[in-house]
Amino acid sequence: MAIALGVALLLGVGVYKLSNSRRIQVVGELIQRVATTDKVVALTFDDGPTPGDTEAVLQTLAERKVMATFFLCGASMHDHPAQTKEIVAAGHQVGNHSWSHRRMWFMTPTEVRRELDDTDEMIRDSGYQGRIDFRPPYGKKLLVLPWILRERGTRTITWDVSPEDFSGVEQTPEQLRDIVLDTVRPGSIILLHPMNGRTRTQEATALIIDSLTQEGYRFVTVAELTN
Numbered sequence: 001m002a003i004a005l006g007v008a009l010l011l012g013v014g015v016y017k018l019s020n021s022r023r024i025q026v027v028g029e030l031i032q033r034v035a036t037t038d039k040v041v042a043l044t045f046d047d048g049p050t051p052g053d054t055e056a057v058l059q060t061l062a063e064r065k066v067m068a069t070f071f072l073c074g075a076s077m078h079d080h081p082a083q084t085k086e087i088v089a090a091g092h093q094v095g096n097h098s099w100s101h102r103r104m105w106f107m108t109p110t111e112v113r114r115e116l117d118d119t120d121e122m123i124r125d126s127g128y129q130g131r132i133d134f135r136p137p138y139g140k141k142l143l144v145l146p147w148i149l150r151e152r153g154t155r156t157i158t159w160d161v162s163p164e165d166f167s168g169v170e171q172t173p174e175q176l177r178d179i180v181l182d183t184v185r186p187g188s189i190i191l192l193h194p195m196n197g198r199t200r201t202q203e204a205t206a207l208i209i210d211s212l213t214q215e216g217y218r219f220v221t222v223a224e225l226t227n
């Protein structure tokens with residue numbers, strides 16, 4: 001009995017770790033970073049688009065002539081088509097971050113397909129013609145989601161640099177920048193959440209770009225980074 005419980009516990013822990021892994025997925029292509037010695041990195045922004053925040057981020061990027069990748073939610077694109085079109089018009093890469101931003105590890109195949117299809121449709125409706133990569137909400141995936149992504153030929157993009165602390169700790173833009181500077185390396189994929197009124201991350205985005213530029217880094221989209 002004790003052994004059975006122990007095995008069940010170990011299995012449970014293993015499954016949980018796998019569902020959260022930034023590096024491995026049971027099937028299909030997952031990219032966390034790219035192995036290169038070139039000083040190139042990809043900035044990726046999750047969630048939204050939300051009004052005001054989108055404009056702020058786009059302005060920071062435009063002023064610095066930086067191209068980035070936005071993983072957007074179908075429901076937010078539906079609510080904010082103008083902001084979606086602005087991102088597309090500026091030439092950035094747009095990815096699928098699900099429709100509802102719910103954890104997708106225990107969804108049925110029908111639910112997963114609807115989340116992906118409806119969001120892809122919003123992305124195409126905005127005029128975007130580039131490749132559509134996927135980033136799972138909360139990084140959560142297990143069996144059904146990777147399986148369906150592989151069936152569609154869709155890549156999962158995770159990250160190796162994420163400075164934000166979501167445990168309630170207040171971070172200044174300078175602290176966020178410093179964590180990026182400490183953890184970045186050539187080929188990194190950097191995750192930031194500047195939508196939903198997160199002005200500290202918006203300010204940090206400018207600081208991160210300026211500091212990394214000084215260190216000789218160039219910014220590319222995920223599609224360019226993985227080419």
Ligand SMILES: [Zn+2]
Pocket residue numbers: 046047097101137138
């Ligand atoms: Zn998200």
